[in-house]
Amino acid sequence: MFQYEIYIPSEFETHIEHVASFFTIYYGGATIYQANGIWRNDINEPEEEAVTVVRSISTTDKDWPIQSMAEIIKAECKQSAILWTKQPIQSFLVTED
Numbered sequence: 001m002f003q004y005e006i007y008i009p010s011e012f013e014t015h016i017e018h019v020a021s022f023f024t025i026y027y028g029g030a031t032i033y034q035a036n037g038i039w040r041n042d043i044n045e046p047e048e049e050a051v052t053v054v055r056s057i058s059t060t061d062k063d064w065p066i067q068s069m070a071e072i073i074k075a076e077c078k079q080s081a082i083l084w085t086k087q088p089i090q091s092f093l094v095t096e097d
Contacts, residue, residue: 001091003057004066006084007037010050012077019054019069026065027056057091 004027008016016032023030037051063086070082 001057001059001089002061003055003087003089004084005053005055006066006070006073006082007035007051007053008073008082009077009079010034010052012073015073015077016052016054019073022065022069023054023056027058027060029056031055057089061086 004023006019008019010016020030020032032052032054035051035053036048038046038048041047066084066086070084073079074082
């Protein structure tokens with residue numbers, strides 16, 4: 001199994017909703033949470049920004065859905081970069097007997 005995450009500036013609510021819907025269709029679901037990001041800008045000064053993380057866990061190792069979403073958001077929202085991650089995970093699901 002794999003965990004995919006994409007970090008989107010929180011101001012782009014429509015794009016966040018679109019990614020969550022797309023991940024639900026392709027990966028089977030999505031979890032959305034708020035975070036604060038900090039990084040060094042082009043002149044090496046720290047910048048902070050509210051971000052929304054959209055996470056999915058899936059059995060597929062295909063990257064194209066998340067990579068496509070990152071490229072679309074980068075272009076449409078005029079961002080210099082959009083971070084996405086993919087991590088192999090071991091998951092456990094507790095269900096009723």
